[in-house]
Amino acid sequence: MPKTFIVGNWKMNQNLEEIQRFFKTLDPAIQGPEVQKWIAPQFVHIPLAFDLASSFQIMVGAQNCASSESGAYTGEVSAASLKELDVHFVILGHSERRSLYKEVDGEILAKAKTALKNDLAVIICVGETLEERDSGKTMEVVLSQLKNSLGDISLDPEKVLIAYEPVWAIGTGKTASPEEANEVHMEIRKFLVQKDAVQGEKTAILYGGSVKPSNIKDLLGKSDINGALVGGASLKADDYSQLCTLAI
Numbered sequence: 001m002p003k004t005f006i007v008g009n010w011k012m013n014q015n016l017e018e019i020q021r022f023f024k025t026l027d028p029a030i031q032g033p034e035v036q037k038w039i040a041p042q043f044v045h046i047p048l049a050f051d052l053a054s055s056f057q058i059m060v061g062a063q064n065c066a067s068s069e070s071g072a073y074t075g076e077v078s079a080a081s082l083k084e085l086d087v088h089f090v091i092l093g094h095s096e097r098r099s100l101y102k103e104v105d106g107e108i109l110a111k112a113k114t115a116l117k118n119d120l121a122v123i124i125c126v127g128e129t130l131e132e133r134d135s136g137k138t139m140e141v142v143l144s145q146l147k148n149s150l151g152d153i154s155l156d157p158e159k160v161l162i163a164y165e166p167v168w169a170i171g172t173g174k175t176a177s178p179e180e181a182n183e184v185h186m187e188i189r190k191f192l193v194q195k196d197a198v199q200g201e202k203t204a205i206l207y208g209g210s211v212k213p214s215n216i217k218d219l220l221g222k223s224d225i226n227g228a229l230v231g232g233a234s235l236k237a238d239d240y241s242q243l244c245t246l247a248i
C-alpha cells in the first residue's frame with residue numbers, strides 16, 4: 001500500500017508574517033509519522049519554512065525547477081541549488097505551469113530527470129480541462145500526459161509521485177466526486193503497474209482540486225487515492241491541520 005500524503009501547494013501566496021503565523025497556529029497533534037506532510041512555499045520562503053516546519057515533521061518542497069543543471073538561464077532555479085537548501089521534493093507539470101507558462105510534457109520530463117538526478121522527489125501532475133472531460137477525452141488526455149511526462153523514469157515510491165488534478169476542479173470549489181476521481185486514479189494505477197508491477201502498486205497517486213477538510217475522508221476512502229495535493233485549504237493552518245488529522 002502506498003503511504004498517505006497531504007501536500008500543500010502554496011502557489012504565489014503567503015508573506016513572511018503569514019508563514020510565521022501559519023506554523024505558530026498549526027496543531028502540534030499532526031506531528032506523528034502516519035501521514036506524510038509536505039508543503040511547497042515560494043522559492044524565497046523555503047529557508048524560513050524549512051526552519052519552522054521541522055518540528056512538525058513537515059517536508060519542504062518547491063513548485064518548479066529548471067530542466068538544465070546550471071548556466072545562462074536567467075530567472076530559473078536549479079535542482080542542485082534546491083537540494084543545497086535540503087528541499088525534499090518538487091511539484092512538476094502543475095496545470096498552471098502547463099497553461100500559463102506553456103510547459104509541455106517533454107519539458108516536464110526533462111525537469112523530472114534533473115530533479116531526480118539531484119536527489120529530489122518529484123510530484124508529476126496531470127489532468128484534463130472541462131472541455132476535454134465533456135468531450136469524453138479524460139482518460140486519453142491523462143494517460144498521454146502521464147506517459148510523456150514520466151517517459152523512461154523508473155518508478156520509486158519514495159521519489160516519484162503522481163498527482164491527478166482535473167483542471168476544472170482547481171481553485172473553483174468544484175471537486176471531482178470521489179468516484180469520478182477514483183475512476184481516473186484506477187487507470188493511472190493500471191498504467192503504473194504495467195510499467196512496473198511491484199513499484200506501480202506502491203506509488204502514491206494524489207488527488208488535487210478543491211480538497212478541503214469536508215471532502216478529504218471520502219476521497220481517501222477510495223481504493224487508489226493515496227493523498228491530496230491541496231492549494232487554497234493548505235494556506236490555512238487550521239484546515240491543513242485538519243486535513244492531516246483526518247487523513248490518518
Ligand code: PGA
Pocket residue numbers: 009165169170171172173208209210211229230231232233
Ligand atoms: P486548490 O488547488 O486546492 O486550491 O483547488 C489545488 C492545486 O492547484 O494544486
